[in-house]
Amino acid sequence: MIDIEVNKELIGSNGKMNLDIKLNINEGDFIALTGLSGSGKTTLLRILAGLEQSKSKIKVDNKIWQDNKKFLPPQQREIGFVFQDYALFTNMSVKQNLLYVNKDEKLANHLLELTELSQLENRNVTSLSGGQKQRVSLCRALMNRPKLLLMDEPLSALDPSMRTKLQDEILTLHREFKTTTIMVSHDPSEIYRLSNRVIVLQDAKIIKDGNAKDVLLKTSGSAKFSFEGELLDIVKVDVIYIAIISIGQQLVEVVLSEEETINLQIGSKVRVSTKAFSPNISN
Incomplete structure (x- = not known):
């Protein structure tokens, strides 16, 4: 169980607003976080990762990550973070990027096999396609078997066919590693395929919380x-x-x-x- 109480003042397009979030997330959940740009989605991920200071309380499996007395730095939080821009080490090969996080070569080989990257393990990451780079980023985020996997629009820069392929791989990895996942996305089909719970933010507040069909389906009456x-x-x-x-x-x-x-x-x-x-x- 992850208990989250976040409080932080933000500057949005309409001026100051207060990011005020209270959430309880079950272990193994796949949460899709959506809403208009500037609603606080990325800031929430960064706070959970310990990359941004705030007046917050974060407890994971009865372990305090953050409260008014304690603040664990990112390296002490059991998280994986997948960025939109990959954030890979460009002077390293595919496999070196993974082993930099954790020297567990067996796990690295397993992740590369699951994501069809084994034949590219010695390639420098700068020579890879966008989809391949995002696969490496996903594998690297799982190298420490994180309790919480955070993904900030990881597939938004990819073409539709590649997005669908990587969605399948994300779901496979999520199920195998039983990682609790929070992913920022604006793609309804992606949200529907991957998540078991959707949280919609607006002006730094939660305005909807439920399954994808209940939250996203907007037909009414006899509309087809x-x-x-x-x-x-x-x-x-x-x-x-x-x-x-x-x-x-x-x-x-x-x-x-x-x-x-x-x-x-x-x-x-x-x-x-x-x-x-x-x-x-x-x-």
Whole structure:
């Protein structure tokens, strides 16, 4: 069990705000941490890792990591941290990056085999692709068999097919090592596939906490699907209007009546939903 009480003043886009988080996390949970940029997600990870000072209480399996009298430095906390930018030692090979953390060569070989990196173990990390580098970063984070694995948008820079492959590998490693994991992500499909619990932050506060379906599914009533996107343009074609909307990595067109265009603004976030075969959009 991990008990967390975090309190820290932050400067957000709207000025000062107080990161005020109280959480109880079960051993072996996979937590997806999501929310708008600037809501405090990365700061929370850094506080848990001991990389940032705060007025917080953190207890892991009845061991105090931090309170008003005690503060364990990062190297004494049983954590692994996977950064978005890999943070690898560029003067070392793949295997050397792992053994720098822990000289357990058997564990290093096992992790490299699980992530299909064995044939690259002697390659310098600078010669690897983005997906390979992130695999090395993940393996290195697990070399000390951490009680808590922290990941800050580890797959956001990768293409969709590579993201899916690494999601599978992350889930395999999470289950084998039985590590409690907290991952920052904005990708709904990634959150759904990996997590058993989703926590949404807004203005440094928890606004939602539940499983992925309950937190992320936004259809209601008889709506068959519902997606959020950005309204890029509204084009008049004869007597109808066509809205061009960016949803994920795709553009979609939705036919509107003149009345439906009145309250829509270019650049605004909209929701596209449908009942049967008649889609409609709204702010």
